Amino acid sequence: MQPLPPNPFRYGAIDIHPEVINRVVDRSRLRDVLSEPGGRLLIHGRRRMGKTTLCKAVVEELKAEGVAVLMVDFSTATQLADLSNALLQKITAASGKGWQDYVSDLMRALSLQLETEADPLTGAIKVRLKPIARTAPIDEQRETFIGILDRANELAKQQGRHFALVVDEFQELARFEDEATLWNLRAAIQHHTHMSYVFTGSRVHLINLLMASDRAFYKMFSAINFEPVPLAEMRAWLAGKFEASGVVQLDGLGALLNLAEGCTVDRLRLAAMSYPLAAASGELTQPMVDRAYHAVIEEDKAFFQSDWQQFTQHQQNILRAMAEGETKLGSARVRQRFSLPASGSVSNTLKALLERGVLYGTESAPGYAYDNPYFKEWVHQRNQLDLGLS
Ligand SMILES: Nc1ncnc2c1ncn2[C@@H]1O[C@H](COP(=O)(O)OP(=O)(O)OP(=O)(O)O)[C@@H](O)[C@H]1O
Ligand SMILES: [Mg+2]
Known part of the structure; x- marks a missing residue:
């Protein structure tokens, strides 16, 4: 069997001459x-x-x-x-x-x-x-x-x-x-x-x-x-890299971009994790991307766990609600479901999470989003275990 080409996706190190996605x-x-x-x-x-x-x-x-x-x-x-x-x-x-x-x-x-x-x-x-x-x-x-x-x-x-x-x-x-x-x-x-x-x-x-x-x-x-690299540009860059390394069927690329969201590193990371799964068959499929996505979360589980323990109970509850996609954090239904405090306290907690870099500011409700999509998914999985949510 031919050895696989080296993984074309690298992230983390600051390269002086990176093959940059051209901004x-x-x-x-x-x-x-x-x-x-x-x-x-x-x-x-x-x-x-x-x-x-x-x-x-x-x-x-x-x-x-x-x-x-x-x-x-x-x-x-x-x-x-x-x-x-x-x-x-x-x-x-x-x-x-x-x-x-x-x-x-x-x-x-x-x-x-x-x-x-x-x-x-x-x-x-x-x-x-x-x-x-x-x-x-x-x-x-x-x-x-x-x-x-x-x-x-x-x-x-x-x-x-x-x-x-x-x-x-x-x-x-x-x-x-x-x-x-x-x-x-x-x-x-x-x-x-x-x-x-x-x-x-x-x-x-x-x-x-x-x-x-x-x-x-x-x-x-x-x-x-500094906004995310535009989706079309990112897609073309990733596709070029996959193809040059022997992965020519890219049905799972849309799912990859969707799951990884906007941050450059998050995107590169999922691509790097997906590549070995796709390289053998020359085909990147959506189930492979899903597997890679869960493998990334698995890799970071210990960090997420220790971060989680540093949060206050209010912070944890708000993160839980946001991991379920809730946008109306002040509504009676959401407050009850996730034991959220009164709305003034919710907005202070959101600000504190922003300052810690766990959330970032967005235009759309509730005005904040998870910085790290993998952490969000980890919290979502915790919700299933801890709160019995499906
Ligand atoms: N244009 C690019 N092309 C290829 N890889 C990139 C590009 N930009 C970033 N990366 C990859 O993403 C990683 C993180 O990027 P970088 O450290 O420059 O981000 P940053 O915005 O400075 O983040 P921080 O705020 O955490 O300092 C880099 O190590 C590199 O691997
Ligand atoms: Mg930096």
Whole structure:
């Protein structure tokens, strides 16, 4: 028997050169902003849509064309000093020939907070914050953070070029709850005519906090709402991959797209799980997709179980009702069936679930939907067991 071709569907790792599903419009907008000094763009949207992947792909493309572009990830920072370190590392690496000027300029301005180390092989100087800077008073940390960006802008100006910066998961800035930093950052960014900034984020409630009319980033950015890859485009891309790997009958593809819903990763995951079932016969059928769907849920069962235990009883009951497709969560029938609290409490609970990323906001009633279709199905299965629903 011939061995099966390798699974053509991969997800999870951030590939620098992914065979991306081409988000033509978003991609060209991102390229334009990063290529133009003074550009400012916010990319926001649900988790697992492919924001980081698209940014990485465009950053690599521009780097290859000689643009000084860099990407930093704020998602794991615990304090402002961590963000400064992340910036320092990337800006020094991206300044190319100019790194010496940048470093000496920084050291003149911020020597109290910084230390340097020479790479024994290349002689290049690495700059980082002194460990003590992590415990420095917030105004010093702020001065360092903004100073790093100011000096990058100065360097770009001297060299007659520009630096493009992508900040992934920028909304973590809001966690530091230091309004002064945000306002200083706003002012700095507005003066950085030799920089361009792209911020991405997925935690909608934090982004809203930063962007509200009385908040620091109000009207600072043009925005892209990162929607699902359009269904027809996704279908064509998946079909092409299946066919190239020997699966030519695709009767189950509609069911796959339907069950996986909109998130890129959820779609790729179901495709990856379905492929080995289909590869042997060259045919993807609906029963195969159903089997793969349940296999994905089986794979994540332990995570779902432990998440479930973290929810309050109200949260669990609301999730149960939503897993049964209920939209009128305030109605007497639904409240009784799922032991829901009074409607004010229902809306607070929905908001809390949104903030945790379990739900996302939608236009249609009840205004929220499950972020993860596999989790929704798992809750539905639990309902059958726990509540005897059919
Ligand atoms: N355009 C694409 N083409 C192919 N695969 C993609 C594409 N976009 C995303 N993926 C796959 O989906 C995975 C998740 O994407 P990514 O991490 O970029 O999403 P994200 O929107 O940044 O999510 P999060 O909000 O969780 O950070 C990637 O690891 C990649 O495997
Ligand atoms: Mg991301």
